[in-house]
Amino acid sequence: MRKMRTHRAVAVLASVLLVGGVAACGNSDTGGGGSKDDGKITMGFSQVGAESGWRTANTTSIKDAAAAAGIELKFDDAQQKQENQIKAIRNYIQQKVDVIAFSPVVESGWDTVLKEAKDAGIPVILTDRSVDSADKSLYKTFLGSDFVKEGRLAGEWLVEQKKAASGPVNIVELQGTTGAAPANDRKKGFAEAIAANPNLKVIASQTGDFTRAGGKQVMEQFLKANPKIDVLFAHNDDMGLGALEAITAAGKVPGKDITIITVDAVKDGMQALADGKFNFIAECSPLLGPQLMDLAKKVKAGETVPPRIETEETTFTQAQAKEALPTRKY
Numbered sequence: 001m002r003k004m005r006t007h008r009a010v011a012v013l014a015s016v017l018l019v020g021g022v023a024a025c026g027n028s029d030t031g032g033g034g035s036k037d038d039g040k041i042t043m044g045f046s047q048v049g050a051e052s053g054w055r056t057a058n059t060t061s062i063k064d065a066a067a068a069a070g071i072e073l074k075f076d077d078a079q080q081k082q083e084n085q086i087k088a089i090r091n092y093i094q095q096k097v098d099v100i101a102f103s104p105v106v107e108s109g110w111d112t113v114l115k116e117a118k119d120a121g122i123p124v125i126l127t128d129r130s131v132d133s134a135d136k137s138l139y140k141t142f143l144g145s146d147f148v149k150e151g152r153l154a155g156e157w158l159v160e161q162k163k164a165a166s167g168p169v170n171i172v173e174l175q176g177t178t179g180a181a182p183a184n185d186r187k188k189g190f191a192e193a194i195a196a197n198p199n200l201k202v203i204a205s206q207t208g209d210f211t212r213a214g215g216k217q218v219m220e221q222f223l224k225a226n227p228k229i230d231v232l233f234a235h236n237d238d239m240g241l242g243a244l245e246a247i248t249a250a251g252k253v254p255g256k257d258i259t260i261i262t263v264d265a266v267k268d269g270m271q272a273l274a275d276g277k278f279n280f281i282a283e284c285s286p287l288l289g290p291q292l293m294d295l296a297k298k299v300k301a302g303e304t305v306p307p308r309i310e311t312e313e314t315t316f317t318q319a320q321a322k323e324a325l326p327t328r329k330y
Helices: 002-029 051-069 080-096 111-119 147-161 181-194 212-225 236-250 267-274 289-300 316-327
Strands: 042-047 072-077 099-102 124-129 141-144 169-175 200-207 232-235 257-263 278-283 306-312
Touching: 002 051, 002 257, 042 080, 051 072, 051 232, 051 236, 051 267, 051 289, 072 080, 080 099, 099 289, 111 124, 141 267, 141 289, 147 181, 147 232, 147 257, 147 278, 169 181, 169 236, 181 200, 200 212, 212 236, 232 236, 236 257, 236 267, 267 278, 267 316
Parallel strands: 042 072, 042 099, 099 124, 124 141, 141 306, 169 200, 169 232, 232 257, 257 278
Antiparallel strands: none
16 A cells, blocks of 8 residues: 555656646747756847748748757748837847847837847847947847948949940839838949949839839839830849849840849849840848858857958859859859
């Protein structure tokens, strides 16, 4: 009888310990990554969305790099809405992650939530896109491309190509998401560059929201409103690819009747360039994952990092695209 009671007591104790263990695992899964001092880094990452091939490649790079670095990644897709990103960042603060990283949908409106992260002692890394906050202490660093430079490179190539033009060269521009850093900066850089030739005129400029569908729809409008279009500058490959459909449907030959310049150099864009449908691409690399994870480890360890880290990129002509395509990773 005594043995039976002892066995029952052991079984009850084991059940209590098992339930407690399950509860503890559940708590660690739902957050509190930053509250554990086990050496493991937990990163909360809020992505803009999945609006383009570039963004998909960027997301894959971040997820793969986190796994390779042994960093626990809490990932959120904001679906191109700032309110979703702010909500995600607040959730990460509540969960006490070690590091917060995000690619801002737009440049403005981040000070309040970034101050909340700072007050909670959680470092923030901006990736791909920056914010226009005057208080640079609200984030540790910005990792990404020089968007103004990308726009300038596109414009400089066009200036060189059209230097012999004796009359006006009509340009239409497909802008990225309104208020987004790459849209603002690529527009600025392009405008600065083409100012060198007064014959180069932007006759229409409208957002296509970085999507193929948006690029096609806006290009259709441009073609109806403007009988003579010589050049299209699209802020990313996807809008340029959408515009190809509209240009072809209008009975024009893309790459010949209309010179097409884009930014990104994702595989579909590079293929269009190699096929002669695009004429020039300024690269914007999405493979930021490894650099981001390295930065996360450094800021978690309290190391000082540069406030601005620029990714290395290049440009492509049609011949260069043919050469690069076989080994292209994205």
